[in-house]
Amino acid sequence: MEPSVLFIHPDLGIGGAERLVVDAALALKSRGCRVQIWTAHYDVKHCFSETIDSGIPIRCCGDWLPRNFFGRFFALCAYIRMIFLAFYIVFLSGEAFDVVFCDQVSACIPIFKLARNRKRVLFYCHFPDQLLTQRISVAKKIYRAPIDWVEEKTTGMADCILVNSQFTAKIFKDTFTSLSDIEPDVLYPSLNVDNFQPGVSEGLTELVPAKRKAVFLSINRYERKKNLNLALESLCTLREKVSLQDWEKVHLVVAGGYDERVTENVEHYQELNDLAVKYDISNHVSFLRSFSQKQKLCLLQNCICILYTPSNEHFGIVPVEAMYMYCPVIAVNSGGPLESVVDNVTGFLCAPSHEPFSDAMEKFIKDPSLRIRMGKSGHTRVLEKFSSDAFSHQLYQYICKLVE
Template sequence: MEPPIVLFVHPDLGIGGAERLVVDAALALKSRGCDVRMWTAHYDLKHCFSETKDSGIPIRCCGDWLPRSLMGRCHALCAYIRMIFLALYIVFLSGETFDVVFCDQVSACIPFFKWTRKPKKILFYCHFPDQLLTQRISALKRIYRTPIDWLEEKTTGMADCILVNSHFTANVFKQTFASLSHREIYVLYPSLNISKFECNVFEDLSNIVPMKRKHVFLSVNRYERKKNLDLALKAFCDLRDRLNMLEWEKVHLIIAGGYDERVKENVEHFQELHDLTAQLGIGDHVTFLRSFSDEQKLNLLYNCICVLYTPSNEHFGIVPIEAMYMRSPVIAVNSGGPLESVVNNVTGYLCQPQPHEFCDAMERFVKNPSLKITMGKAGHARVLETFSFEAFSTQIYHHICKLTQCK
């Protein structure tokens, strides 16, 4: 049997955890001989993963003229409309031929691949139920979300195979989508494309932090309020009160985050964090970075003494995996995906999302810098064992083959 043709359909091929997984999945299937194509509603060469530029995988964009929101509201509705338009274009106008559709984030496109003369097999990857990513603080918002939530559950259930990124997400999925509790859900951990992390030459951080700052803590996350970046700043402020003057002059914090000027929250939260840093009086010891390159990220992960991962109930979180592979320990909130990736007291520390608990863990690295070596080594070994690209590639290819054999 010839290798299957896999069509990836994704709402916005930018820089984020979901996009990272989609790109890795496409590369994994291509490495197995599959014919892979990618379609998206938005693709910007200035704001994307480098692999999308030189992988040889064709990427086509359609529907970017449709609005992303209506006067800053109705983001979910607009995302559904954009994906439905994209699906209709692919089915009726693109001339594409394919065996399997890999889609994620927005399930509204699924029916349009099923309701054709030749229905396609669908693999849906659920990063997290969309209806749990928004608040319903008014009656109007609840009314608005009711049909969208219903549509999400119904269209997700139309997929032939459903994958999730962690056991945590699998449990949330079944609790959220009651009508799908009988479905078999498979866990496919995001992987690390190790070839992109191989580097033998690293620069120091003297171009962004003073030379005397030997202990650099690093936070890597998008500038979104749900990422709880305030926690890193407040914990770092508490650390100042734990250290003597000489020790304090040796520490520094870098907040590095994905930043898109099109996203209002990115712009607002970046300024909020700057203001909080000034209020806490730690501005001289904090550096903010926006939308850095892959090479810069590797350099940051290599040189930092520890990575601070602050989101609560994160669906999975690829940053701890990247950090551990680069032999950087991780201090993370003890909920969600990090419970499955970070081994407490071995590859880092799992803490309550309280500044004093994060500060306790941070102080250990300052007082005992050798922890960076011992925990870093353990983290590197854990990634190779559990989150390798080879294991990821084998599993996703297996699921694709099962679908094509059932045709």
């Protein structure tokens, strides 16, 4: 009998972590596993389409609990929500399952160990949570100290720990010093290629003027840590490097995950719009919020290059999606892109500065055939290194070992 796997995730919205959870659930379902996803928040208007169409049960519990107190204590609230969700699953839901797939918040792991039939837990570490926030004040350091301790101790309670890249594996070892005896395995996120089948291109007439044939694309959430400013600064610098005729062909589309509940999303979206006006490039930039999969495919088919601006990104699925769609990538030369993008082959790896980024962008303006050559190389690399079959097989083996 195939294993039964329960996924538990804080907020099943739209993001890299959510993309992996959904793909992992689909991968195990394709292997015959019984799969269900439990979450503290789920909105059918702000989710991946597969959560609606795949037939995987989605259970939501604990959304009545606060996400913050007066705009603060987000981490504490996230821990409380996940602990409550785990308690409900174990002691009140009546659900039967063999393995728990947990990610992002490890604080719920001890609850599954308290179950009458002690559950086996697989924890997928996208990145240590304690490194995702700055400790500016003494009060913040005091507040985070017990949360960081809980994260490290509960992470170590998992029966199997996976990370999304060699980069994250090193950060894991450097951060969780008390877990030095644990060697996390790397399971690269994969691409569900069924969602990226090129269709008939509809063009970008709603977003981009018809005369703009050199379209650059940025895909990332509207968060300051994603350094979307770099895309605008690079576009501004590019204007000084190309002829007026070439400049009139250039356009940038900034497409990002956007949730009105998240203050930073709302604020940063406006900040970027203001920055485009400040640089006098607003008529060469379009901003798109919470786009559909159909819109994403259309953008990837019609752009000449992806600008991937975060530094020290844990993995970054966007470059992989772009390369599969024959679209080259200009990315910051740190973190996950060092493992996904091959410099001068599938794109360019650059220092996080507008000068090298604009230099790379200029190459695509001067040599349009570069998009075709690098696009083919990128597509081949995804098939060889990030296939859904390899991801599915590897994950299934981990689940089976836990059950045995």
